[in-house]
Amino acid sequence: MAAVTFVSHDGEKCEAPLDEGCSLMQVATNNAIAGIDGDCGGEAACGTCHVIVDPTWADKVGPSGPEEEEMLSMNPERQATSRLSCQIKVSESWDGLTVQLPEFQM
Amino acid sequence: MKIPEAVKTKVEAAIPLDRQVQAAHLYDKGRRWLTGTNGQKMFVEGPIPPVEEVALEDIDLSNPFLYRQGRWASYFKRLRDEAPVHYQAHSPFGPFWSVTRHADIIAVDKNHEVFSAEPLIVIGAPPRFMDIAMFIAMDPPKHDVQRRAVQGVVAPKNLREMESLIRERVRDVLDNLPVNEPFDWVSTVSIELTARMLATLLDFPFEQRHKLVVWSDLATSMEQANGGPSDNDELFRGMVGMARGLGALWHDKAARLAAGEEPGFDLITMLQSDENTKDLIKRPMEFAGNLILLIVGGNDTTRNSMSGGVLALNRFPDQFEKLKANPDLIPNMVSEIIRWQTPLGYMRRIAKADTVLNGQFIRKGDKVVMWYASGNRDETVFERPDELIIDRRNARNHIAFGFGVHRCMGNRLAELQLRILWEELLPRFERIDVVGEPEYVQSNFVRGISQLMVELTPKGAR
Numbered sequence A: 001m002a003a004v005t006f007v008s009h010d011g012e013k014c015e016a017p018l019d020e021g022c023s024l025m026q027v028a029t030n031n032a033i034a035g036i037d038g039d040c041g042g043e044a045a046c047g048t049c050h051v052i053v054d055p056t057w058a059d060k061v062g063p064s065g066p067e068e069e070e071m072l073s074m075n076p077e078r079q080a081t082s083r084l085s086c087q088i089k090v091s092e093s094w095d096g097l098t099v100q101l102p103e104f105q106m
Numbered sequence B: 001m002k003i004p005e006a007v008k009t010k011v012e013a014a015i016p017l018d019r020q021v022q023a024a025h026l027y028d029k030g031r032r033w034l035t036g037t038n039g040q041k042m043f044v045e046g047p048i049p050p051v052e053e054v055a056l057e058d059i060d061l062s063n064p065f066l067y068r069q070g071r072w073a074s075y076f077k078r079l080r081d082e083a084p085v086h087y088q089a090h091s092p093f094g095p096f097w098s099v100t101r102h103a104d105i106i107a108v109d110k111n112h113e114v115f116s117a118e119p120l121i122v123i124g125a126p127p128r129f130m131d132i133a134m135f136i137a138m139d140p141p142k143h144d145v146q147r148r149a150v151q152g153v154v155a156p157k158n159l160r161e162m163e164s165l166i167r168e169r170v171r172d173v174l175d176n177l178p179v180n181e182p183f184d185w186v187s188t189v190s191i192e193l194t195a196r197m198l199a200t201l202l203d204f205p206f207e208q209r210h211k212l213v214v215w216s217d218l219a220t221s222m223e224q225a226n227g228g229p230s231d232n233d234e235l236f237r238g239m240v241g242m243a244r245g246l247g248a249l250w251h252d253k254a255a256r257l258a259a260g261e262e263p264g265f266d267l268i269t270m271l272q273s274d275e276n277t278k279d280l281i282k283r284p285m286e287f288a289g290n291l292i293l294l295i296v297g298g299n300d301t302t303r304n305s306m307s308g309g310v311l312a313l314n315r316f317p318d319q320f321e322k323l324k325a326n327p328d329l330i331p332n333m334v335s336e337i338i339r340w341q342t343p344l345g346y347m348r349r350i351a352k353a354d355t356v357l358n359g360q361f362i363r364k365g366d367k368v369v370m371w372y373a374s375g376n377r378d379e380t381v382f383e384r385p386d387e388l389i390i391d392r393r394n395a396r397n398h399i400a401f402g403f404g405v406h407r408c409m410g411n412r413l414a415e416l417q418l419r420i421l422w423e424e425l426l427p428r429f430e431r432i433d434v435v436g437e438p439e440y441v442q443s444n445f446v447r448g449i450s451q452l453m454v455e456l457t458p459k460g461a462r
């Protein structure tokens, strides 16, 4: 089954199955991945589902949208491939996707 | 006449802040004399009827006694059920819309293009010149620039530096509490700890920390703004004191830094070591706005979550037992306490264009109030919403910190402070009993507890 790997700030790896149609935030919270809060429930309005997409996957996953960008731009840990995971609809064809978690969620 | 922004900034910069406040005080005295309103209170408390006896269009959530009289929950529930986007045409603060459902509130809060936070986030308006510009009441891009200048101080990285100091100060307060006799939790614990936290944040002289509380309380109790009980003369005198006190703090810190003192993790040091803000004191209104926002934003909110937690665990004693059996629940409980208390009842917006919200037509220029206190009791999101359930699965979905670009900047600090408080309380006390009825604050904005008598039973003393 296709899986995504979340890499914590300390380098610890956690895998979760990529369920087609779910957001990456849902994948994380459904699998109790520590470090993704998702306080607003997926509205791009809290910024607590921040992930940094592995640069080799950035093209496939795509860039952030304008709404998302407003929340990200306030975040001191923001990086070039930062995304709000609630705004990423996952695909089963993304087996091996790797995302880094920030040290803190805002 | 409209004064051009540039001229206004120049004039403001040339006149010291305390002088500006004094001038505003004179103006306000003149206004009250001219309008014959001197000494008259806007609000006199009378009993609020049960919501079933009120016509839908007469429901007025701006009544500053709704929370105190315990009627708020039933009023909110009726609106959620019958008119989730509700128009009140004749309140003492003028007409306004009330948005009471969780989903509708998020929709408004995240849409700053249509719903502007300018010029104010309370239902009313503070006395003239007391409406100091703060970024909580600015839209992007102005908002973003100002927020960026200060948010580092409460960013999680910085908090890690402050955690041990906060914990030490909590321990010191708890170790000196009276046991087996009643005392007021609000003044002894909630206010004291919040004052210490704010003093740490600003590196404000520790022995003068209570000034921060006094200033903040004055700033949030203006009757014209939110129905609070403040006296305008007292208010303006307090604000002159604040302007002087904060100015002195700035200069003192600058001198210490120049004399080679180790830079701290506090806000002033941070502002002084950043190229964009190192001369902030020369822009007195912006300086005041940013500092006051942090003091006010952190004061009532944290205080009332500290008091609200004790009250809630007394109302739901099985939850206190659950907590003692499993202290790992503290972080989730902290979110649940903040949901249950919802220290700030609402934020207000102004529609920038005609729009439709949940079937209601809202006109450009209309006032729209997002009632967080209601969204946090929305039964479509939270099961048994009126109960404190410390292991509630979705407690973090509470709306008390707001959402969107204005989402509370101090949320992690507030959570940290509350977590430490409960981590330190549990090993010390077997019971924390509320004795007698709490007293509540007069306001339509701050959901505050002004007195909470408690009695502590220490651990191991039976």
Ligand code: HEM
Binding pocket: B109, B135, B136, B137, B147, B154, B201, B293, B294, B295, B297, B298, B299, B301, B302, B305, B338, B342, B343, B344, B347, B372, B400, B401, B402, B403, B404, B405, B406, B407, B408, B409, B410, B411, B413, B414
């Ligand atoms: C339980 C405690 C707290 C609660 C419930 C709370 C609640 C809120 C709410 C509702 C907002 C507006 C959100 C919106 O408009 O969408 C806000 C903004 C803000 N809060 Fe808090 N707050 C708390 C603690 C703190 C603390 C401890 C600080 C600072 C020391 C703080 C500083 C601020 C600031 C600066 C803003 C303005 C953010 C902006 O406009 O970008 N708050 N808070």
Ligand code: FES
Binding pocket: A025, A037, A038, A039, A040, A041, A042, A043, A044, A045, A046, A047, A048, A049, A084, A085, A086, A087
């Ligand atoms: S869950 Fe809130 S921004 Fe993604």
